[in-house]
Amino acid sequence: MSSRTPNLRIALIGCGQIADAHLQEIRKIDCAELVAVCDVHQDLADQAAARFGVPRADSDLSAMLAEAKPDVVHVTTPAHTHCELATRLLVSGVHVYVEKPLTVDFSEAESLLETVTRTGKSLCLGHDQLFDPIWLRCRELVDAGVIGEVSHVESVLGYPLSGQFGRQVTGNPDHWVRRLPGGLFQNTISHPLYRITEYMQDTQPRVDAHWYAAGTATFPTEMVAHLRGKTVTGSLFFSTRIQPQRISRVYGPKGGLEVDFDAQTIRVIRQSRLPGAFGKIEMPWRHWREGASNLRHNLWRFLKSDIHYFAGMRTLFELYYRSILDGSSPPIAYDEMLRVTRVMDTMFRHCRVRTGAKRLAALSGASPRLSDRKANSQSEVDDLDEVISETEQVS
């Protein structure tokens, strides 16, 4: 952006893990000026301010708003605080960027978007991986018709709990992540899910989801979900038992694209053109050439110093700030925010019902498989509501 672009005054609330990425990326944007950070713990606000050269650190949001007078506030607090904080910020007259997940449920999301309409301020949601360079490249290939019309999207998220954050979540039953209606998944599945919903535009796809606790875990840690829209299906696999990974596969009639966010590579999935044994030679050859092409591409990006974990986040910030300055629509459509929140709600409800139905069957001495089958056969959301109300009545 040119130096004549007016500066936007940016503040941030919630100086935890992801705040570092926000502050680091905001600092790279010419039209953005970081003016304040805020956290319930003054110590946390102070460290963020010191490390990222932010002039003001507060533990009182009202004081920050009054003194720093930001144009935009990034909300990087835990999910259960998003709705209340974002609403308060919009009402106070600032634009808001809120980290995913938007809110803890659909009704909160609706009320938040009503506030957006009422205040005339804009809202952006942190679906940043939609702007990751590798996803943008995948989109280009899809748009160029390489795989034909998209028919299925698969997302895999490997999220071992052995890291610092995972240990905190596992070790503390009161950790905010554990108290979310969708537990661990509410905090983590937005990214793999919106990579599916980008190509599945249905407002209410059919959902069949299941979660369970792996090993000695005392809360659900694994999730498998199947989504069915009018023309596109999706599958989501979340596991704490596989290595960290963020992979999506987008399929169409002419083939598929495997996008690896961590490796920043794309692989085309397509049948061999040669018959029988020749195909077994052609395929590894093709993989080898694809490998070489990915290597060249990433090497070139490295030389241009263009490999950044949070590149998608920066692009999204830039687009959002530009939309504020231009008065145009924000980069993530409000409908999209509602759609994803609704699908998440349905997934969690489905999982809870299935777990509940199992527990119910176990309690009544009936075969759990029976009740499982019931939930399975009624994969439609509406039908599922019956199961939910039944379960709720009994419990």
Added chain:
Amino acid sequence: MSVLVTGATGFLGRRLVRLLREDGVDVCCLVRPSSDVEPLRRTVGNDLWNGVDVRAAELSNEEACREAMTGCSVVYHVAAGLGGSTSTLFLSSVVPTRTVMRAAADANLQRFVLVSSLGVYGTSTMRAGDLLDEQSPIDPYPHLRDPYTYSKVMQERAAREVSKETGLPLVIVRPGVIIGPGRGVLSARVGLQLGPLMVRMGGTQTLPYTYVDNCASAIRQAGLADGVEGEVFNLIDDDLPTAKGLLRMCKCAGEKVTSVWVPRQLIQPMAGTYDWYHRWSRGQLPGVLTPYRTASIWKPLRYTNQKAKDRLRWQPDVSFDEAFRRSLNGVEADHLGNRGRI
């Protein structure tokens, strides 16, 4: 006499509890609900376990802290985060220190012993060969250091603030790198561990190490010795090796260590170049090696433990040779491996 120990399930904490019990002191261990108490029980042993009371609560729960402190006269605050992002470390070290201290002040405790770190000194402004003692200045720019050191500087600052506000008598101990069974002996003070390769940075620098049992006995004294309120103590052992000497000892002891050497004169230019690239590439490689950090950690300095010896009536009983042998042969598993912190 009763005392309260936080971080009692840790590498240092469990030795401290054992030593206190050996002295006949009753110990209340305030652990997290998720803490594994078994290693503590093993270290203390069945005979002494009777005088140990284990309470589970988050340190952010001021009420629970206060309750656990009933009847205690001293708090040993050993708990701290040792790894992770800056915010994680602040949440596990700085913020709880305020809560625990406020609870201790409310409960009218006689003394609060804070386990800090020798890393808090502003060594980047000292000259090679200078003596580092308790008078040396604290790092004026701790946010430029690694996240752990930053959190320890700010933990101390928070402790001083609360002590001033509430009048709670504070004693600060600053251990060097703590070695012991399960932790190994090669730390960041020797150099950078890159996978299996140890990149030795310089080599003539003395390593400010302390053996875990020596360290625990000094900390015990910091809670029990008379008239040390308001004092600070550096805790390091006698006869410390240099980085080069330690690597040699490892090799002689049959340890497989693959190391390469970066001469001292090259460290700063190397860090400067890396830092320049980090900034030029807008963070394509993380900003972990900066001239400020390298000047803080690999500078040859002289160390003294005289004050601790005099005022705490303490002696590092385990010699360095013995500490080295025990650390190498120790079987105790530890999640930090050999990345000892300071």
